[in-house]
Amino acid sequence: MTTTVCGKKPAMSVKDPQPLLFEFLDLKAQFASIREEVMAAVTRVMESQHFILGPEVAHFEEEIAAKLGAKHAVGCASGTDALILALLAADIGPGDEVITTPFSFVATAGSIAHIGAKPVFVDIDPVTFNIDPHKIEAAITPKTKAIMPVHLFGLPADLDPVLAIAQAKNLLVIEDAAQAIGSQYRGRLIGTIGDFGCFSFFPSKNLGAAGDGGLITTNDSTVAERLKMLRVHGSKQKYLHELLGTNSRLDALQAAVLRVKLRHLDAWEAGRQNRAKRYQLLFEKRGLTRYVVAPQTPSGGFHHVFNQFTIRAQRRDELKGFLRERGIPSEIYYPLCLHLQKAFAYLGYHAGQMPVAEKASEEVLSLPVFPELTDANQDLIVEAVENFYVPK
Numbered sequence: 001m002t003t004t005v006c007g008k009k010p011a012m013s014v015k016d017p018q019p020l021l022f023e024f025l026d027l028k029a030q031f032a033s034i035r036e037e038v039m040a041a042v043t044r045v046m047e048s049q050h051f052i053l054g055p056e057v058a059h060f061e062e063e064i065a066a067k068l069g070a071k072h073a074v075g076c077a078s079g080t081d082a083l084i085l086a087l088l089a090a091d092i093g094p095g096d097e098v099i100t101t102p103f104s105f106v107a108t109a110g111s112i113a114h115i116g117a118k119p120v121f122v123d124i125d126p127v128t129f130n131i132d133p134h135k136i137e138a139a140i141t142p143k144t145k146a147i148m149p150v151h152l153f154g155l156p157a158d159l160d161p162v163l164a165i166a167q168a169k170n171l172l173v174i175e176d177a178a179q180a181i182g183s184q185y186r187g188r189l190i191g192t193i194g195d196f197g198c199f200s201f202f203p204s205k206n207l208g209a210a211g212d213g214g215l216i217t218t219n220d221s222t223v224a225e226r227l228k229m230l231r232v233h234g235s236k237q238k239y240l241h242e243l244l245g246t247n248s249r250l251d252a253l254q255a256a257v258l259r260v261k262l263r264h265l266d267a268w269e270a271g272r273q274n275r276a277k278r279y280q281l282l283f284e285k286r287g288l289t290r291y292v293v294a295p296q297t298p299s300g301g302f303h304h305v306f307n308q309f310t311i312r313a314q315r316r317d318e319l320k321g322f323l324r325e326r327g328i329p330s331e332i333y334y335p336l337c338l339h340l341q342k343a344f345a346y347l348g349y350h351a352g353q354m355p356v357a358e359k360a361s362e363e364v365l366s367l368p369v370f371p372e373l374t375d376a377n378q379d380l381i382v383e384a385v386e387n388f389y390v391p392k
Contacts, residue, residue, distance in 0.1 A: 017324055022368070022377050024329035025204055029372035030268075034260055038210075041256035048252075053232075056252035060259050061215075067262060068181075070192045070217035072224035075250030076231050079178040079200020082214035083111035083148075085248060086174050086196040089216075089226045092117050092145045098174075099139050100148040101131040102337040102349075103357040108150055108176050109338045119347065120144070121339045123354045127296050129153065129310070129364075132356070133161035140165075146172040149194075151180035153333070153366075154206070154272075154305035155297060156190050163193070174198065179307040181207050182269050186301030191217045201258060206272070206307050207265050209254040271371025272306040275378065279309060279367065282382040291389040308333060309369035314389075316365050322388045328381055331366045 031038065045056060057075050065073035076082050092098065094116035100108055102121040109119035122135040131149045147166055149157035159173075166173045173194030177183075181199055183190045191197025201213035218224050226243070229236050234243030280294045293312040297304045310333065313319050323330050337357045339349035351358065367381055 018327040020329050021327040021380065022329070022373075024331060024368050025370050026372055027203060027208070030370070033372075034264060037260045037263075038257055041260050042253060045252045045256045051252050053249050054252055056259075057250050057255040060250075060255040060262075063259060063262060064215065065217065067265075068189050068192055068197070068217055070189075070197065071219040072217065072221065072227075074216045074218075074224060074227040074231065075255065076214045076216065077248040077250065078212040079198065079202060079214040080107040080111055081231075081246075081248040082178075082198035082200065082216045083107060083174070083176060084114055084246075085227055085230050086198055086216050087111060087115045087117065087146075088230050088245070089223055090146060090172050090174070090195070092172075095143060096145040097141060097143040098146045098148050099136055099144060100176075101150050101152075101357070102339040102354045103129055103334065103360055104150045104152060104176065104338065105178070105334070106338065106341065106343070107178070108148065109344060112148070113344070117145070118143070119338070119344065121347075121349065121354060123356045124360065125158070126356050126360070128155055128158070128298065128302075129360055130155065130157040131162070133158050133165070136162065136165055137169075140169055140171075144169070144171060146174050146195075148174045148176055150176040150178075151183060151190050153295065153310050154180050154183055154307035155295070156180065156183050156185035156302055156304075158298075159185050159193050166194075172196070178202075179205065180305060181205065182265055183305040184301070184303035192219065195220075196223075201254065204307075206268060206305055207258065207261055210257045211254055213250050213254040213258065214248075215250070268371050269305050272369055273304070275369045275371070275373050276304070276306045276309050278375070278378060279369070279382065282378070283385075286382060286386050288382070288386060288389065292385065306369050308366040310364050310366045312360070312363040313365045314363075316363050319385065319388050320365055323381070323384055326384050328384050329368060332364060333366050334364075335361055337361050 061073045096117040097120045098112045099120045103124045112119040122139045125132045129152045174196045175194040177191040177197050178200035180190045197217035199215040201209040230245035231248045234241045234245030
């Protein structure tokens with residue numbers, strides 16, 4: 001640990017970990033490749049002095065709706081708000097239940113709880129980390145109003161059985177596609193298959209803003225109009241409020257940046273897939289598949305966009321520490337399942353109820369995966385993993 005004296009930071013002590021050799025996600029490298037485009041877009045907004053919604057947001061909504069194949073796209077302030085607005089638009093609230101996964105970012109279940117409904121968790125598939133559709137039906141009660149599958153790490157959830165259950169039970173499907181923009185399920189783009197698609201533009205996402213931002217997609221014109229009202233305090237006409245909404249507007253600066261980045265999304269996706277494939281080849285070449293399990297994409301039309309490259313690793317915590325000592329970044333998504341989080345203790349879940357998700361939380365480790373990751377740095381990562389499991 002170091003201290004600051006008279007405003008100056010002393011030299012690193014021997015107890016400090018080695019500085020990271022490279023970033024887990026190098027957004028500076030991405031920006032360098034599109035700097036002129038981004039600065040021109042930002043300048044355009046600054047010169048217009050139109051910062052809230054307006055033409056820039058409308059153009060982005062049109063462009064991304066066309067890209068995704070959705071009839072309507074409604075921008076909002078964050079991915080969390082996208083989920084909340086979708087739930088509100090679906091008229092889900094106190095007394096209702098929504099089935100979802102315990103292995104996700106807190107916003108998934110948190111959005112359900114925030115509008116007064118009850119998150120109901122079912123376990124995950126051990127291969128995909130996504131909700132296990134075969135366990136959904138047993139969790140349905142007369143209070144169930146929707147199913148919220150998450151397309152975790154960029155891999156689509158198995159939606160056909162989810163949609164079949166929803167149709168049979170008259171339930172809505174709200175896709176949490178925060179990590180999966182551009183991914184496809186059996187020829188259909190994620191976020192346009194259920195009743196709602198909810199996206200995040202947090203900077204670390206494959207399509208990231210220069211701050212927070214979110215989006216909801218729908219093919220229902222009436223629902224789209226309701227969403228647009230809900231994001232501006234339930235208003236269609238200034239100072240006249242038909243609904244109890246909130247303030248969740250995508251601002252023009254973020255929309256302008258996203259319009260630039262949207263043009264590069266396909267190339268960046270290909271870059272991530274290239275890095276993922278190279279990891280897999282290196283693991284196989286070095287005989288590491290007995291120690292780590294690389295992400296697996298099921299056959300039959302699943303298209304992975306690798307927002308994260310998440311392995312299962314033996315002695316995961318030791319491996320993470322070993323990498324950090326050598327200046328190699330990694331992250332754990334997620335170290336504690338949602339049903340065991342203190343914030344959801346009121347739901348009454350306990351350890352052992354979601355064994356597949358709980359096991360995953362003890363084994364998963366995400367390695368850097370971004371288009372600008374160099375072969376040399378990727379080699380360093382894999383070599384370090386090898387040195388941990390097979391010391392020389």
